[in-house]
Amino acid sequence: MLIETSGMVVAGACDIQGKGCEAKKTVGPLTVVWGPNRNQINVCGSCLEMKIKSGEWEVEGAAVPSMKYRADLELINGKNVAIIEVKARPSNQYDVISFISKNIKLLDSVVFFVFVAQDLIYLFDKNAIDNLDMDAALKIKTDDVLTPYFSMLSYTNSDKKDGATRHSIYESALALLFRDITLCAKSVELSYFPAQFIDFVKGAQIIR
Incomplete structure (x- = not known):
């Protein structure tokens, strides 16, 4: 079944219950997708991934051509894409430039990573991205922008122990x-992000 993401996230119970x-x-954060008849389906991340991996669902526009892996999140704005890669450990445990070189650098449609x-x-x-320039990357403390959402998701100390x-x-x-x-939304602190990225996100679809 071909589905289309709406770019919306809502709270509630998952419609799939897989x-x-x-x-x-x-109550969890749910991605809103549209079915073939424009019927709304609210689905959690696990059920969405299960449906896609099983082949039951195909997300329209979700795949970046030539990508060797599936991104955690994609922001699609026209023909341009922002790729979001989420890791569970501290930054000093990753070789970010090596990751970009292997997975991102040659994808012309990716304008942000x-x-x-x-x-x-x-x-x-x-x-x-093109210059594999770590020094040129903007660095933001994760807690500075995500703490309000951790509270919304009831992120506890015990959760932090499980990767x-x-x-x-x-x-x-x-x-x-x-x-x-x-x-x-007025509650979002936009000062951490450059205006070019904010403008891109405002016009993007969120693919999860």
Whole structure:
């Protein structure tokens, strides 16, 4: 079934309720997708991934041509894409430039790359991507922009000890952040991001 993402994230119970569902009994962040008849489906991250991996669902416009892996989040604005990669450990445990070189650099449609670690967010524009320039990347403390969303998602100290849970929470928090930017929510602190990136996100679809 071909589905289309709406770019919206809502709270509630998942409509799919599959195995490993993140929002069977508790209220969770859900991605809103449209079915073939424009019927609204609210789906959690686990069920969405399960449906796509099983081949039951195909997301219109979700794949970046020539990409060797599936991104955690994609922001699609026309023919241009921002790739969001979420990691569960501190930034000093990753070779970000090597990751870009292997997965991102040769993709012409990718104009922004956001690498999110436990402590830092790295924002690369097209120039920094092409030149593999770590120094040119904007560095933002993760907690500075995601803390309000951690609170919304009831992110606890026990969650922080589990890598898989931490990854899921970070991904959901980012989806909520980008949703708020697209909706021009007044609660979002935009000063951490360059205007060019904000303008891109405002016109983008969020693919999760």
